[in-house]
Amino acid sequence: MIDLVNSMLGVQVLFWTLVLCLGPTVCASDGGRPQVVGPRQPIVAALGDDVILPCHxxxxxxxxxxxxTWWKHDPEDPQCKNKYVHHYQDNQDVEDMKLSAYVGRTTLFTDGLKHGNVSLKITNLKLSDQGIYTCFIIELKTQQRGATIVLDVEPNSVKMMTPNPTDPQSPDPMNGMDIKGEKEVL
Structure with missing residues (x-):
């Protein structure tokens, strides 16, 4: 009889452990604890481009x-963690908490959230976008609830357009040039 009671208690403890671990907060063994991961290398993008800050x-x-929550670090502003680049809560983006410079320019891939993709897209990059960003998920009950991503905006990068030889509107890059690449004098 005592063995049966001990077995039932063991099953109940296992049951409640699973319920608590699979509930709204995350629980895992030490080796498999969920963590927020970003790239180790800086993300480099050209001025005016769209960029994705990868994080999962x-x-x-x-x-x-x-x-x-995504925010940008500002070493001159001790309140920078309260100024969000993007904030997603209760299954929706929260626009009124966003820094005005990012309104209409940031997006999360909401379909990817169910797979742990929390990457942030920033459109029409400005020089002021360069810096250090943090993605943070408070509900993860682990030590690694956030990841830091460095964004380097290249001000002198220009998208190069290659002429299309089959397009009659495309200028001929050799027009007016001799074989040495020097301008012909007429």
Whole structure:
């Protein structure tokens, strides 16, 4: 009889452990704790381009019901963590908490949230976008709830357009040049 009671207690403890671990907060063994991961190398993009700051949760985990916050570090502003680049909460983007410079320019891939993709897209890059960004998920009950991503905006990068020889509107790059690449004098 005592063995049966001990077995039932063991099953109940296992049951409640699973319920708590699979609930709204995340629980995993030390080796498999979910963590927010970003690239180790800076992301380099050209002025005016769109860029994706890659970030995800490992192992893959749905974060659709969690709060995802992106902010940009400003070493001259001690309140920078309260100034969001992007804030997602209660299954929607929260626009009124966003820095005005990022309104209408940032997007999360909401379909990817169910797989742990919390990457941020920034459109029409400005020089002021260069800096250090952090993605943070408070509901992850682990030490690694955030990742830092460095964005380097190249001000002198220009998108190169290659002339299309089959397009009659495309200028001939050799027009008016001799074989040495020097301008012909007429």
């Amino acid at each position: 949760v490992e192992p893959p985990l749905s974060v659709k019901e969690m709060t995802v």
